[in-house]
Amino acid sequence: MAIRYLDYNDYAALGSAHHCSINVAPALAVAEMQGLTGKDLLLGIVVGYEVQLRLRDATEGGGIRGWDAGTIATSYASATVAAKLLGLDASKIAYAIAIAGAHGNTLAEVRGAALSSGSVMTPSKGTADPMSARLGTFAALLARAGLTYPLTILEGTAGYGKVAAGKLRDEILRQRSGDFQIMKSCFKIWPCFVYGQTPIAVALQIYRKKPNPEEIQSIRVGLSETAYQNQQDLKGEITAREHADHSVPYVIARALLDGQVTVDDFEERRFREPRAVALYKKVTLRSDPSLSGPGREAYGVKMEAQLRNGSVLEAELAAPPGSLENPADEGILGKKFLTLSEKVLGKTRAQKSIDVILSVERMSNLKDLLSAVSR
Secondary structure, rough: OOOHHOOOOOOEEEOOOOHHHHHHHHHHHHHHHOOOOOOHHHHHHHHHHHHHHHHHHHHHHOOOOEEOOOHHHHHHHHHHHHHHHOOOOOOHHHHHHHHHHOOOOEHHOOOOOHHOOOOOOOHHHHHHHHHHHHHHHHHHHHHHHHOOOOOOOOOOOOHHHHHOOEEEEEHHOOOOOOOOOHHEEEEOOOOOOOHHHHHHHHHHHHHHHOOOHHEEEEEEEEEHHHHHHHHHHHHOOOOOOOOOOHHHHHHHHHHHOOOOOOOHHHHHHHHHHHHHHHHHHHEEEOOOHHOOOOOOOOOOOEEEEEOOOEEEEEEEEEEOOOOOOOOOOHHHHHHHHHHHHHHHHOOHHHHHHHHHHHOOOOOOOOOHHHHHOOO
């Protein structure tokens, strides 16, 4: 749950933004349990991305609403990761996938849909993926013990493809192109949901022009249609962390007020701060056709801040830092790691742990890695 809870992990490009790094959890747990090498650990992680994103692409655009597709895909992926690192043969890996797939169908109510139903956002959003990772790992252990399940769990008449996804392209699951799905992975630079990354980057462009936040009269934000629709269930007063870190108006307000967005900004004292509330209520979102369409990622943003003196500050960005189009370098990722780890490990240990992590492929066991990142 620690990997996923802060919403500060990764997202996948070229389709819906699955957070495949959750597969690090079963890979690390099983590799440690089995006394495996660093290369084995990396293999497990790569396998997790491979299965999760192939399943995403094979079912993308199915049209059946009400299911949390990313979390469901985690069930299949994590089962494969755990089964592979447990050393199971192809038959038992298949049964592990079937066991997890049969039980891992998560309802979309765990996310923003809860708001449209009159409820509130809760930690369910950040814990749903870990629940699936736990299920997948348990499914692999059951398969190792000999439990069998229907191998038609994907394509059967009452399988995932027809009942939940509404679509299943078998050829995507079966193809062997030589490409690795993990190369679609993108990094979040700020601790919030994927559609908040570019708005923060654009708001920081305006912040650097040094407007007085109190002099901002209105903020108009153009989003892709996908991002705009994502925000429709998230309107109204922010009452929970999980709502704040999924609110485009709030993350824009935070960036304009502070010139940064940090993990602490999603605590209640911060999202209820009067200055922040006043500013995010000035934000108007709209769907911009120029940011949508075939072949486009859904993360472009255009922003206009109207000041009381009549002047307008404008900024736009097609892709956020950390994306495939605008990749993060090792310096940016190192800074992110240190921001999160220094408070836990201390500055010296945190810096040294970077070198340990980067040498994982040469490790004969994971003792040094686990020691480096444990308090």
